[in-house]
Amino acid sequence: QVQLVESGGGLVQAGGSLRLSCAASGITFRRYGMGWFRQAPGKEREFVAAINWSGTNTYYADSLKGRFPISRDNAKNTVYLQMNSLKPEDTAVYYCAADGWGVGSLKLSDYDYWGQGTQVTVSS
Secondary structure, eight states: OOEEEEEOOEEEETTOOEEEEEEEESSOGGGOEEEEEEEOTTSOOEEEEEEOTTSSOEEEOGGGTTSSOEEEETTTTEEEEEEOSOOGGGOEEEEEEEETTSSOOSOGGGOOEEOOOEEEEEEO
């Protein structure tokens, strides 16, 4: 049974930081690309960041301008999203996802497995 479990969300003031983690089980983690997506109330789920199977390639939404670096630890079956200089508009549920192609796609439809999400709320 595949499980992706996000953690690290919460309430933070604008300008603060959070680090999200996503622990994977039931898959050969080192073969999967991993992505982070977010969904704000009333909006569609959108791409945030992705990383390929080895961690050598990373991809980011243009709007984030490098504020949210993504990383992974294949020994721990975990992918991370470091969220810096948080803004109220970053408030959303954040989801991690696993891409069986291993490349770390920007497209939701390329992902095979999804976590349940973790809430991030940024107060002004």
